[in-house]
Amino acid sequence: MTYTHHNNELTMADIGTTVKLKGFVSKKRDLGNLVFIDLRDQEGITQLAFDADNPLKATAEAIKNEFVLSVQGTVRERSSKNPNLRTGDIEIDVATIEVLSTAKQPPMIIADETDALEDTRLKYRYLDLRRPRMHKILKTRHHITRVVREFLNGEGFYDLETPMLTKSTPEGARDYIVPSRNHKGSFYALPQSPQLFKQLFMISGFEKYYQIARCFRDEDLRADRQPEFTQIDVEMSFIDQEAVLAMSERMMQRLLKEIRGIDIKTPFPRLTYKEALERFGTDKPDTRFGMEHITLNAIFKATAFKVFKAVSDTGGLIKAINVKNGEKAYSRKKIDGLTKAIAKYGAKGLAFFKYDGSFSGPAVKFLSDTELENLKTKTGMEQGDLLLVVADKPSVVNAALNYLRNTIAKEMELYDEDTFDFTWVVDWPMFEYNEEDRRYYALHHPFTRIHDSDKTKIETAPDQVLAYGYDLVVQGQELGGGSLRIHDQDMQKAIFNVLGMDEAAQNAQFGFFLEALQYGTPPHGGIAFGLDRIVMLLAKTSNMRDVIAFPKTASAHCLLTDAPSHVSNAQLSELGLQKKSRDE
RNA sequence: GGUCCUGUGGUGUAGCGGUUAACAUGCCAGUCUGUCACACUGGAGAUCGCGGGUUCGAUUCCCGUCAGGACCGCCA
Numbered sequence: 240m241t242y243t244h245h246n247n248e249l250t251m252a253d254i255g256t257t258v259k260l261k262g263f264v265s266k267k268r269d270l271g272n273l274v275f276i277d278l279r280d281q282e283g284i285t286q287l288a289f290d291a292d293n294p295l296k297a298t299a300e301a302i303k304n305e306f307v308l309s310v311q312g313t314v315r316e317r318s319s320k321n322p323n324l325r326t327g328d329i330e331i332d333v334a335t336i337e338v339l340s341t342a343k344q345p346p347m348i349i350a351d352e353t354d355a356l357e358d359t360r361l362k363y364r365y366l367d368l369r370r371p372r373m374h375k376i377l378k379t380r381h382h383i384t385r386v387v388r389e390f391l392n393g394e395g396f397y398d399l400e401t402p403m404l405t406k407s408t409p410e411g412a413r414d415y416i417v418p419s420r421n422h423k424g425s426f427y428a429l430p431q432s433p434q435l436f437k438q439l440f441m442i443s444g445f446e447k448y449y450q451i452a453r454c455f456r457d458e459d460l461r462a463d464r465q466p467e468f469t470q471i472d473v474e475m476s477f478i479d480q481e482a483v484l485a486m487s488e489r490m491m492q493r494l495l496k497e498i499r500g501i502d503i504k505t506p507f508p509r510l511t512y513k514e515a516l517e518r519f520g521t522d523k524p525d526t527r528f529g530m531e532h533i534t535l536n537a538i539f540k541a542t543a544f545k546v547f548k549a550v551s552d553t554g555g556l557i558k559a560i561n562v563k564n565g566e567k568a569y570s571r572k573k574i575d576g577l578t579k580a581i582a583k584y585g586a587k588g589l590a591f592f593k594y595d596g597s598f599s600g601p602a603v604k605f606l607s608d609t610e611l612e613n614l615k616t617k618t619g620m621e622q623g624d625l626l627l628v629v630a631d632k633p634s635v636v637n638a639a640l641n642y643l644r645n646t647i648a649k650e651m652e653l654y655d656e657d658t659f660d661f662t663w664v665v666d667w668p669m670f671e672y673n674e675e676d677r678r679y680y681a682l683h684h685p686f687t688r689i690h691d692s693d694k695t696k697i698e699t700a701p702d703q704v705l706a707y708g709y710d711l712v713v714q715g716q717e718l719g720g721g722s723l724r725i726h727d728q729d730m731q732k733a734i735f736n737v738l739g740m741d742e743a744a745q746n747a748q749f750g751f752f753l754e755a756l757q758y759g760t761p762p763h764g765g766i767a768f769g770l771d772r773i774v775m776l777l778a779k780t781s782n783m784r785d786v787i788a789f790p791k792t793a794s795a796h797c798l799l800t801d802a803p804s805h806v807s808n809a810q811l812s813e814l815g816l817q818k819k820s821r822d823e
Numbered sequence: 824g825g826u827c828c829u830g831u832g833g834u835g836u837a838g839c840g841g842u843u844a845a846c847a848u849g850c851c852a853g854u855c856u857g858u859c860a861c862a863c864u865g866g867a868g869a870u871c872g873c874g875g876g877u878u879c880g881a882u883u884c885c886c887g888u889c890a891g892g893a894c895c896g897c898c899a
Contacts, residue, residue: 270862271855284859291856304849319857327859344850346833352860355834358891411899431899458898459824583826583895638895671899684899793892 242309247283251328253314260285260331261339263369264306265349267299274299275330278308281374286321286330287312295336305342305349311335357784361798364789376786379498380774384451386497387471387770390490396447396473401436403429403453408748410685410738412456415466423815429455432767434684435752437474438724441763442755446476451770457795463716463772463783466795471773473721474765480707480723483766484663487711487719491661498777499657507661507711515664519644520558520637525715526662527654530644532637533559535628538613544605546588550630556637557630560644561618565625566593568651574627580646581629581639589639590628594620602628645715656779659713667708667722669693670701670737678739683708685734687722688764694730701737707764718773721766728756 243259262280272291276299277284287310289299302308312333321327346363347355351372360367367373388398407414407428414428430436432454440448452472460466475483488505495501508526515524518531535557539547547557562569569577569591578589592600598611598620606614618626629639648654669689670679679701681687689697693704707723725731731753735745745753774786784790791797811817 266859268858268861269855270858273856273858275858275861277859286859288857317857319859321859324859330857344833348834348849350860356829356891359834361891408899413898434899456898459896461898462893464898585895681899687899792890794890796890798891 245282246278246280246285247325249285249314249326249329249331251316254316254329256314257311257334258314258331259309259311260287261309262307264302264304264308264342267302267304269300276302276308278310278331279369279371283325285326286317286324287333288315288330289333293333295333298336299333302338303342303344305345306338307340307342309337309339358792358798361784361790361792364799368788373785376774376778376780377788379778380770380786382498383494383774383777384770386494387451387490390493391447391449391473394447394486394489396449397445398450399440399445399448400450401430401433401452405430405436410681412458415455415457418814418816420814431456432470433472434686435749437472437765438686438763439752439755441474441476441724442758442760446761448472448474448765460791460793460795462781463775465771465783465787465790467791468783468787469770471719471768471770472765473767474763476761476763478762478764480665480709480764483721483723483764484709487766487768488661491711494773494777495659501657501659503659503661507663509663509665511666512664512668512708513666516637520641521715522664522667522710523712523715523717524641524662524664525645525648525654526660526712527658527714528648530560530562530648530653532640532644533561533618535559535614535617538610538617542606542610544602546590546602547630550632553632555631556633557628558636558640559618559626559628560640560647561620562625562627562647562651563621564623565647565651566595566623569625569647577627577643577646581642584638584642585635586629586631586639588629589643590630592620592626592628594624594626595622654714659776661711661713661718664710664712665708666690666705667710668702669704669706669708669734672702679737681734681738682706683720683722685738686724686731688725688730689734697733697737709766711766711768713776716772716776717769718776719766719768721764723762723764726756726760726762728753731756 241259242261246260246262249258260278262278265277265279265284268275274289274296276287278287289296310331310333312331314329315332317328317330345366347359347366349366349369351370355367368377404417404427407416407426412431414431417427417429419425419427433450433452437448450472452470453467454470455467457466475486485506488507492503492505495503510524512522515522517534518524520532536551539551539557542548542551550557574589574591581589590600590602592598592603592614594615598614603611614620620626627643629636631639668682669687671682672679683706687706687708690705690707696704708720709722710720711718725734732745735749740748771783771786775781775783778786780786789797789799
């Protein structure tokens with residue numbers, strides 16, 4: 240027996256027994272004739288005590304933080320107890336001690352209240368991960384994947400694997416590319432998601448698939464975006480949209496209950512994509528509070544106010560949010576700050592109105608009495624309210640007002656962290672026109688099935704075609720998304736046509752898939768959840784690096800291993816590759 | 824690709840056109856029998872990210888560069 244207990248286990252009930260413990264030295268307190276050592280392992284902390292007459296006291300005094308020890312001794316009651324510690328009633332009177340490993344002085348304090356900045360933490364990630372807080376998060380992550388697996392196994396899903404070395408595809412994010420040695424000049428790509436493979440499983444006759452799958456996208460990072468991330472990937476045959484949503488709701492319900500002990504109601508409310516954009520200006524609205532967007536175009540059709548008039552005449556949008564009791568909370572100076580903040584979304588200005596029986600604000604003098612009356616009725620302004628108005632092209636207005644709504648709600652504390660307002664955003668448009676490239680793109684992805692009633696519009700009015708696409712949103716974050724898929728090769732080709740892919744391109748990129756569709760394809764659909772985001776949500780952190788054991792920096796650099804790094808010319812030539820100049 | 828913020832002992836911060844570069848913590852030594860952020864006394868430890876410029880003089884101001892972070896674009 241290498242040890243008899245973990246360091247969170249011993250209590251008054253164990254007094255008098257001989258135990259063997261191991262762990263890291265978390266903290267030594269040397270009181271002269273009395274030495275205490277906090278021994279930390281995966282589960283917790285136990286205090287070791289060395290009395291004045293203990294022959295090991297000298298040994299204990301030489302021990303430093305983070306040494307790895309194995310000790311044997313007797314459990315005894317403390318003369319002064321620590322109620323903050325699970326094992327705070329007892330301590331170990333040490334009889335033998337073995338130093339399994341010594342330790343250099345660590346570059347950071349290994350405790351929850353570490354003072355190290357994130358780059359230091361990432362460089363010495365293995366030390367950072369010793370902190371109980373990080374242990375707790377990674378254990379929560381494990382707990383979540385365990386519950387997910389149990390749930391999906393229980394619902395009859397098969398955990399099936401898909402390749403990591405696969406084919407690069409043009410649509411979507413930038414691929415991570417892997418050069419082939421056998422086929423010099425050719426490349427694999429790491430999967431952005433197992434999308435086509437899971438559909439092929441359906442064509443293979445598996446009816447319920449899942450995988451906790453690593454995905455790779457070579458795009459710029461954010462606090463909640465890493466170049467490699469994990470999806471809970473699910474696909475089902477012979478089902479409709481309701482089946483996918485209901486299954487997802489059961490899974491989230493189970494997760495919230497088991498991880499946080501929170502009961503949530505199903506079914507989750509639904510918003511159409513169109514509604515979400517109108518009422519919240521985003522496809523991932525935070526629905527924990529009101530302050531919805533109010534469209535004011537109708538009021539200002541013939542206004543004398545030049546700013547609104549110009550926007551109205553050029554097909555722009557005039558929208559507002561009513562900040563209830565915002566008049567006092569938002570001084571002129573703070574509003575100027577908000578105006579500056581929304582400039583990053585392209586908003587050229589922010590009009591504001593205060594109300595205390597009548598409107599006041601810089602723009603009031605440009606508006607007629609009728610317009611002000613209509614404004615009051617439309618926005619429901621009351622004593623002490625603040626109205627913020629943005630007028631510009633729709634994408635700018637929506638982005639700016641969404642930012643304002645979220646920022647102000649946070650500042651005014653209009654919501655609670657533990658409100659889980661799961662919402663489905665459904666009925667996504669199939670296509671989105673890109674002005675720059677002068678072509679349509681798939682809003683979700685090109686394999687999404689469209690509403691039967693819209694089939695005739697594919698060629699005539701692609702931007703009106705709605706798809707069976709759905710996103711799961713909570714607290715203003717996208718947790719997952721999916722769709723019903725096309726199971727008919729003619730329809731699949733028609734979609735590719737709208738996307739501007741000719742037959743040759745379709746065959747080169749997706750020929751294998753178009754062919755597979757010809758051999759009998761069950762109707763199918765699925766969904767994928769961002770595991771990292773689920774962990775963030777349940778572990779209450781806004782930093783994705785906190786929930787990934789070995790994450791990368793904002794520039795996709797691993798500070799621990801220093802990847803990516805140079806490779807030798809020999810390695811390159813084996814792959815048929817040659818570096819261009821500009822070598823350091 | 825762009826905007827903004829940060830870079831000073833091991834760690835985290837303060838600071839300022841001329842300083843003995845300050846504080847906390849960690850580290851080392853000593854005192855201490857009940858600590859648990861032990862306490863107290865003393866000590867060591869910094870080419871102020873790197874390069875250039877302005878200046879009599881730059882850690883401080885300016886430019887560039889590198890690194891880290893936040894955001895915009897991007898992420899079907």
